[in-house]
Amino acid sequence: LAKTTQPISMDSYEGQEVNITCSHNNIATNDYITWYQQFPSQGPRFIIQGYKTKVTNEVASLFIPADRKSSTLSLPRVSLSDTAVYYCLALRMDTGRRALTFGSGTRLQVQP
Amino acid sequence: DADVTQTPRNRITKTGKRIMLECSQTKGHDRMYWYRQDPGLGLRLIYYSFDVKDINKGEISDGYSVSRQAQAKFSLSLESAIPNQTALYFCATDGTSDTDTQYFGPGTRLTVL
Numbered sequence: 001l002a003k004t005t006q007p008i009s010m011d012s013y014e015g016q017e018v019n020i021t022c023s024h025n026n027i028a029t030n031d032y033i034t035w036y037q038q039f040p041s042q043g044p045r046f047i048i049q050g051y052k053t054k055v056t057n058e059v060a061s062l063f064i065p066a067d068r069k070s071s072t073l074s075l076p077r078v079s080l081s082d083t084a085v086y087y088c089l090a091l092r093m094d095t096g097r098r099a100l101t102f103g104s105g106t107r108l109q110v111q112p
Numbered sequence: 113d114a115d116v117t118q119t120p121r122n123r124i125t126k127t128g129k130r131i132m133l134e135c136s137q138t139k140g141h142d143r144m145y146w147y148r149q150d151p152g153l154g155l156r157l158i159y160y161s162f163d164v165k166d167i168n169k170g171e172i173s174d175g176y177s178v179s180r181q182a183q184a185k186f187s188l189s190l191e192s193a194i195p196n197q198t199a200l201y202f203c204a205t206d207g208t209s210d211t212d213t214q215y216f217g218p219g220t221r222l223t224v225l
Binding site: 041045046087100101102105 | 154202216
């Protein structure tokens with residue numbers, strides 16, 4: 001599975017846009033970039049997933065350049081409730097077996 | 113009702129005791145997983161099961177065992193608990209579609225004294 005690298009922590013203020021970048025230099029052709037969010041003492045929650053270019057949903061946007069060696073999770077106008085750990089995963093999409101490999105994630109702290 | 117439930121939510125036990133953590137899901141998924149999380153770290157996979165007759169070891173299976181009693185139930189056992197098994201344990205489930213995401217339970221906080 002492709003190894004992902006992301007910043008350990010980030011700080012922001014309410015109302016700002018937050019961009020978290022993830023590096024995945026060894027991503028495979030059939031890997032999808034998937035982001036999860038985890039609040040303290042809760043299980044991770046799926047946020048967004050994409051293969052290339054841009055994906056947007058009601059929570060976030062995901063930007064993946066053509067070479068797919070990195071990706072950026074964009075959270076528009078964050079609020080205090082967005083304080084959480086964000087995990088970037090390169091998820092293998094094939095017909096075989098798979099399990100998620102979580103790194104340490106990015107701890108986002110949103111200040112008032 | 114929650115899609116993935118775990119019992120107990122909190123448990124304190126003593127070294128050497130046997131303990132079982134239970135997980136149930138109402139998603140109708142075939143695949144289920146057990147992870148542990150230590151403070152400040154990501155999740156590590158303990159065991160996973162892709163159907164009732166399939167059990168696989170994950171990254172850190174030593175000291176743990178599992179049982180897949182039914183499609184909806186997957187339990188994790190610590191045969192003889194030790195203090196370094198103190199952690200937050202999560203159960204997760206997903207379907208067989210390639211784009212399915214994993215759904216996680218609320219976690220069980222286990223303390224081994």
